[in-house]
Amino acid sequence: MIEQYLPVFLVLGFAIIFAGAVIVSSGIFGPQRPNPEKLSTYESGMKPVGTTNERISVKYYLVGMLFIIFDLEVIFVYPWAVQFKKLFNEFGMPVFYSMLVFLIVLELGYLYAYKKGGFKWD
């Protein structure tokens, strides 16, 4: 059984030996002459400006939270609207009022976000 894997081990061993030999020989034959100019950041030959650790404001948090409101609305209203005629014939006006109550609850959250300034994204 294990003999069948001999080619795999051969390839693996050859790869490790070859890669190691290349790394070691480039360390032996390649000149290492580091200097500040060579070690500086490559910015297409220009002098790099500023730091790389700049903080950027994440607008996605607000967008994601507000998306929940409209997402819930779509999920519940769409099947309701598709089946509305059938449900209305069966149950009458309460079908309409119950969805209205649901939308009012959602609109309260929307108004709260609006009052808090959740839509001022700049």
Added chain:
Amino acid sequence: MGLEAKLKNDGFITTTVDAIVGWSRKNSVWPMPMGISCCAIEMMASGDPKYDIARFGSEVMRFTPRQCDLMIVAGTVTYKMSHVVKKIYDQMPDPKWVIAMGACTSTGGMYRSYSVVQGIDQFLPVDIYLAGCPPRPDNLLNALIQIQDKIGRSKAREFQNIPMPELPILQNN
């Protein structure tokens, strides 16, 4: 005598470290395409199937100096650009070579002007000057072959102890 015939006779080959290191160095020259103006078009043409720079192992044009051995300066170098060219040359790992491609790069060419460097050898150690305005792609291949000959003649540890070249920084006038 080819490699196969040699192996058939003796079963093994002998060589020197200098020869094998020079052989591998000269057949894997990766150019830094410092294409500044119209010579760069001919440099690009040297990579196409008609001229096929891949035959010489140099088809890997790297756009970062960290992986390059050979800088092909193709185009008119102005004083403003000379600082960029020199910085990129400095950032290339040793050992490194330079081809000055075209008349403008070698001598300033027809731009006898206040803004143009009259030959990049004022701030870079140039190995090959390539005539032409612009040079044909096969001219560039010829320059590459000359560079390969030069690299092949070098010793394995020749670049270890040579001092850093003191390159002047040009002042804009």
